[in-house]
Amino acid sequence: MYSFLIGVGVLLLFSIIWMVYRIQTLVTVVKGSDKKIASGSNKINAILFIVFMVGAGSLMFWYSIKEYDNYQLPIGSEHGLVTDHLFWVTMAVTGSVFLVTHVLLFIFPYKYRYDEKRKASFYPDDNKLEIIWTIVPGIALAGLVFSGWMAWSDITAPAPENAHVVEIMGYQFAWEIRYPGTDKVLGDYDYRLITASNSHGIDFTDKNSIDDFPSPVVVIPKGEPVLFKIRARDVLHSVFAPHMRLKMDAVPGMPTRFWFVPIKTTAEMRVELNNPDFNYEIACTEICGKGHFGMRKVIEVIEPAAYQKWISEQRSFIQLDPALAEGLPSKTKELAEIQLTEN
Amino acid sequence: MATATVTNHESASHAQQDHEHRDNFVTKYLFTQDHKMIGKQYLITGMFWALIGGFLSILFRLQLGFPEMDLSFLRPLLGGWITESGSLDPTFYLALVTMHGTIMVFFVLTAGLSGTFSNYLIPLQIGARDMASGFMNMLSYWFFFVSGVIMFISLFIKTGPAGGGWVVYPPLSALEQAIPGSGLGMTLWLVAMTFFIASSLLGGINYITTVINLRTKGMSFSRLPLTIWAFFLTAVIGLLSFPVLFAAALLLVFDRSFGTSFYLSDIYIGGEALPNTGGSPVLYQHLFWFLGHPEVYIVLLPALGITSEVIATNSRKPIFGYKAMIISMLGITILSFIVWAHHMFVSGMNPFLGSIFMFLTLIIAVPSAVKVFNYLTTLWRGNLIFTPAMLFSIGLVSFFISGGLTGIFLGNSAIDIQLHDTYFVVAHFHLVMGSASFFGLMAGVYHWFPKMFGRMMDAKLGYIHFWLTFTGVYLVFFPMHYIGIAGFPRRYYSWTNFEFANMYTDLNMFVSVAAIITFTAQFIFIFNFFYSMYRGKKATLNPWRSNTLEWTTPLNPGHGNWPGEIPTVYRWPYDYSKPGAEDDFIPQTVPLSATPESNLPHEQELVKLELEIMKEDEEVLISNETKH
Numbered sequence: 001m002y003s004f005l006i007g008v009g010v011l012l013l014f015s016i017i018w019m020v021y022r023i024q025t026l027v028t029v030v031k032g033s034d035k036k037i038a039s040g041s042n043k044i045n046a047i048l049f050i051v052f053m054v055g056a057g058s059l060m061f062w063y064s065i066k067e068y069d070n071y072q073l074p075i076g077s078e079h080g081l082v083t084d085h086l087f088w089v090t091m092a093v094t095g096s097v098f099l100v101t102h103v104l105l106f107i108f109p110y111k112y113r114y115d116e117k118r119k120a121s122f123y124p125d126d127n128k129l130e131i132i133w134t135i136v137p138g139i140a141l142a143g144l145v146f147s148g149w150m151a152w153s154d155i156t157a158p159a160p161e162n163a164h165v166v167e168i169m170g171y172q173f174a175w176e177i178r179y180p181g182t183d184k185v186l187g188d189y190d191y192r193l194i195t196a197s198n199s200h201g202i203d204f205t206d207k208n209s210i211d212d213f214p215s216p217v218v219v220i221p222k223g224e225p226v227l228f229k230i231r232a233r234d235v236l237h238s239v240f241a242p243h244m245r246l247k248m249d250a251v252p253g254m255p256t257r258f259w260f261v262p263i264k265t266t267a268e269m270r271v272e273l274n275n276p277d278f279n280y281e282i283a284c285t286e287i288c289g290k291g292h293f294g295m296r297k298v299i300e301v302i303e304p305a306a307y308q309k310w311i312s313e314q315r316s317f318i319q320l321d322p323a324l325a326e327g328l329p330s331k332t333k334e335l336a337e338i339q340l341t342e343n
Numbered sequence: 344m345a346t347a348t349v350t351n352h353e354s355a356s357h358a359q360q361d362h363e364h365r366d367n368f369v370t371k372y373l374f375t376q377d378h379k380m381i382g383k384q385y386l387i388t389g390m391f392w393a394l395i396g397g398f399l400s401i402l403f404r405l406q407l408g409f410p411e412m413d414l415s416f417l418r419p420l421l422g423g424w425i426t427e428s429g430s431l432d433p434t435f436y437l438a439l440v441t442m443h444g445t446i447m448v449f450f451v452l453t454a455g456l457s458g459t460f461s462n463y464l465i466p467l468q469i470g471a472r473d474m475a476s477g478f479m480n481m482l483s484y485w486f487f488f489v490s491g492v493i494m495f496i497s498l499f500i501k502t503g504p505a506g507g508g509w510v511v512y513p514p515l516s517a518l519e520q521a522i523p524g525s526g527l528g529m530t531l532w533l534v535a536m537t538f539f540i541a542s543s544l545l546g547g548i549n550y551i552t553t554v555i556n557l558r559t560k561g562m563s564f565s566r567l568p569l570t571i572w573a574f575f576l577t578a579v580i581g582l583l584s585f586p587v588l589f590a591a592a593l594l595l596v597f598d599r600s601f602g603t604s605f606y607l608s609d610i611y612i613g614g615e616a617l618p619n620t621g622g623s624p625v626l627y628q629h630l631f632w633f634l635g636h637p638e639v640y641i642v643l644l645p646a647l648g649i650t651s652e653v654i655a656t657n658s659r660k661p662i663f664g665y666k667a668m669i670i671s672m673l674g675i676t677i678l679s680f681i682v683w684a685h686h687m688f689v690s691g692m693n694p695f696l697g698s699i700f701m702f703l704t705l706i707i708a709v710p711s712a713v714k715v716f717n718y719l720t721t722l723w724r725g726n727l728i729f730t731p732a733m734l735f736s737i738g739l740v741s742f743f744i745s746g747g748l749t750g751i752f753l754g755n756s757a758i759d760i761q762l763h764d765t766y767f768v769v770a771h772f773h774l775v776m777g778s779a780s781f782f783g784l785m786a787g788v789y790h791w792f793p794k795m796f797g798r799m800m801d802a803k804l805g806y807i808h809f810w811l812t813f814t815g816v817y818l819v820f821f822p823m824h825y826i827g828i829a830g831f832p833r834r835y836y837s838w839t840n841f842e843f844a845n846m847y848t849d850l851n852m853f854v855s856v857a858a859i860i861t862f863t864a865q866f867i868f869i870f871n872f873f874y875s876m877y878r879g880k881k882a883t884l885n886p887w888r889s890n891t892l893e894w895t896t897p898l899n900p901g902h903g904n905w906p907g908e909i910p911t912v913y914r915w916p917y918d919y920s921k922p923g924a925e926d927d928f929i930p931q932t933v934p935l936s937a938t939p940e941s942n943l944p945h946e947q948e949l950v951k952l953e954l955e956i957m958k959e960d961e962e963v964l965i966s967n968e969t970k971h
Contacts, residue, residue, distance in 0.1 A: 021801075021803075021804075025801070037888075042727075042729050044806075045729040045806060046729065049737075052813070056817060063825070067825060070846060071825045071826075071829040073830055082757070083760060086755065086757055086758050087752065087761070090751060090755065094749070097744075097748060101715060101719065102744065104722075104723075105740055105744070108725075108727070109727055109737060114727055114728045115726065119659075119726065119920050119927060120660040120725045120919065120920040121660070121725075121920070122922050124662075124663065124917065125663065125665065126663075129664075129716075129720070130664050130713065133716045134712075137709050138709050141708055142705075144705065144751065144755060145702055145755065148701060149698055149702070151757035152697060152698060153698065155760070156697070171611075172521065172612070191610065191611045191616055192616045194611045233611050233612075234518075234521060235514045235515040235518065235612075236515060238764065240832060242761070242830035247689045247760050247761065248689050249689055251624055251625060252514060252609050253620070253621075253623065254608070254623060254691055277842070278842070279842055281841055283832055285763070285832040287507060287833075288515060288521075289437070289506075289521050289522040290437070290522065291433070292437070292835065292836070293433070293832075293835040293836045293838070293840060296841055
């Protein structure tokens with residue numbers, strides 16, 4: 001019943017709008033204002049541009065200032081300081097261009113709205129102006145590009161020798177973490193070796209893999225370089241650690257990498273933000289299927305000493321599941337058994 | 344004076360024959376070879392797709408803005424895609440995003456914009472009877488139509504349409520195990536795109552040939568309206584880049600169906616290790632973006648061309664820097680082919696390549712900036728008439744600035760690390776490519792409606808449509824910048840799994856409401872369009888007092904466009920408010936010798952040459968007549 005009444009109401013509303021529209025059209029025809037080059041609406045539209053500029057402009061400034069702490073994520077890495085600086089420099093440059101051009105774009109319509117008595121000025125070209133506004137943006141962009149290029153080269157340079165390696169493997173729909181263990185070298189892997197108990201496809205015949213260990217959380221030390229070795233098992237994924245300003249695709253068949261230096265421990269960040277629940281997170285930013293939006297992993301940044309302690313407490317894949325060592329060639333098996341007895 | 348191209352004089356008599364034989368419904372409205380009707384076919388089809396594409400975006404905006412909402416009322420339409428608990432299925436969410444992108448980019452902004460206006464305007468503005476090949480032109484539309492039918496069918500199949508994002512990156516798009524949409528849905532997507540590419544190529548070849556060969560006497564390249572320059576360069580870009588997409592799609596078909604490994608390697612999925620090795624998903628990305636980036640300009644350049652024309656006409660001023668506009672379009676055309684990898688800074692490709700592409704990308708900002716400054720200077724000291732087309736053109740310039748400037752962030756690889764695949768990107772391209780091109784399309788429709796249908800659209804409804812859409816678009820896409828800077832990833836069904844993104848529910852709700860209002864406002868346009876087609880006020884021959892050739896045709900031009908001889912062109916199309924002239928416009932068909940009062944010094948010199956040519960022509964005409 002209600003929906004029927006609503007339907008009737010909507011119908012009535014539409015017919016009223018329709019009537020107003022028809023009457024309005026007929027009035028303009030009778031008044032002859034439809035013959036004019038520019039009707040009275042011309043001024044209204046001109047004024048609306050000014051109204052829009054003031055309204056939208058104030059809304060933008062108000063919200064940008066009010067929400068700054070919300071959209072500006074805290075920075076957790078050394079290079080993040082650089083890229084964020086670049087971001088805000090670019091914001092200053094483009095922001096001023098944005099403001100100037102928009103003020104002109106919205107004031108001109110008001111100022112130069114149609115007037116029968118006036119004639120537009122015939123101003124077809126001016127090479128000097130064209131050259132100026134080709135060169136000036138050119139120089140500004142060159143500056144931005146150059147600083148961006150410097151930062152990019154530093155960020156993508158090979159990782160320092162002493163970087164702590166963490167392997168992150170993406171699959172539908174989670175991440176798995178592998179540490180190289182005490183030898184600091186990750187063991188070989190082959191996707192054909194993947195089984196229910198060996199989800200990484202680690203090749204345990206490689207002796208480097210004997211001490212590799214998994215972890216449910218990415219634990220990394222503060223102030224020391226960390227190298228993420230990134231790979232994917234099925235489709236494309238992308239490791240995105242927003243606080244670290246870090247992003248790199250995980251590509252099946254083509255390992256990728258990203259190194260960085262965390263600057264604040266999770267605990268420090270919690271104090272600074274006054275948020276005891278704060279965590280550094282990893283999300284997936286390359287569409288990968290149904291669970292794309294749920295691939296969360298936590299990064300825990302701790303003091304270097306605590307990190308060394310943590311490493312020494314971890315149990316390797318083989319210690320966690322001795323069955324993995326079965327069927328290995330005698331030499332590697334020995335190594336594995338030594339580990340198991342140490343346990 | 345530049346040499347005029349030879350006009351096909353036989354076609355004049357041909358056109359007169361056309362007048363005598365009557366078209367039936369099929370040859371007039373369906374399998375027509377008249378470029379004007381083909382243009383209208385593209386327009387109507389484009390509008391249909393815009394509504395579908397827009398509606399799909401409303402569906403996923405409901406999920407993003409109101410995640411708790413009970414969507415059971417959509418079950419009659421979406422069936423099993425609404426889960427038992429009344430929420431949207433996450434897989435279908437991805438399919439919606441994918442289809443929204445595909446439809447809007449290809450069917451609306453490529454076919455709907457370029458297809459409509461290149462077809463409609465090229466012959467009319469260069470002074471030709473029709474396209475170089477009417478048959479190919481017809482074929483082009485019907486290939487597009489078939490492509491649309493296939494894509495439409497894919498929306499209704501059980502496993503859903505393609506769901507790997509509009510870029511359909513493999514391996515996701517290659518493996519049915521990875522997402523159900525990569526089964527039949529993806530096959531249909533590929534087939535539809537194949538037809539679409541064929542359609543684009545057929546159209547493009549025609550546009551290029553027509554512009555080069557069929558210009559009327561006096562219509563040199565330096566007298567072409569900027570619309571034609573834009574359509575011409577767009578067609579060139581399309582012709583060079585679409586085949587590459589076809590190559591990418593073909594290799595994907597091979598990987599999907601014939602067991603090759605172009606893009607696939609080292610994959611363990613669904614409990615089994617696939618045999619494919621040695622392929623590279625990054626190869627696909629290179630091939631895809633080799634089209635994908637020029638595609639941005641394929642949708643944008645025609646809109647910029649239309650805007651140039653509309654702004655000049657309604658400012659009653661010549662477009663500022665006609666040559667600079669052409670040079671910047673040429674620059675954009677060339678540069679558009681060498682910036683593609685800026686979509687791939689963090690794809691794992693060599694970072695050195697990233698540096699190169701960063702340099703090239705930021706160079707392309709320069710011609711774009713020049714265009715903006717030229718538009719602003721055209722408005723400066725003009726005598727502006729705010730027709731709906733003019734409003735949409737000014738709106739376009741605004742979006743082009745807003746969205747273009749954020750491109751400077753994204754083109755900088757160091758900054759892109761954080762912003763890549765976040766909502767910042769979504770905001771960026773929806774403004775600079777989506778909304779700007781859409782506004783170009785709207786400007787074109789409002790401006791050339793009187794030529795298309797011989798009637799005027801209602802201006803007041805146009806104003807309401809503009810202001811609702813203009814504010815609406817900003818209210819939808821501007822907030823996305825904040826969400827993007829905060830790091831919200833794209834193509835997310837929900838953000839509540841993450842602490843860093845577990846906020847802005849209010850802003851997302853706001854965006855969704857704005858999107859619904861903006862979408863609804865488009866029905867004002869739909870009404871205005873169809874109502875005016877039949878009941879609108881009768882148009883005058885040259886309602887905007889414009890200079891270009893299409894306004895010299897009869898109110899409802901027949902096939903062949905001009906009943907008699909094709910007019911000759913004597914000047915460039917932007918003689919507005921010329922000092923000394925009585926009117927504030929001088930059409931291209933008015934000889935310089937007829938306007939001694941307003942000629943500039945260098946034009947005065949051309950008058951002599953012009954008179955000589957006219958005399959020669961007359962002699963030829965007389966001798967021809969005596970022969971008969």
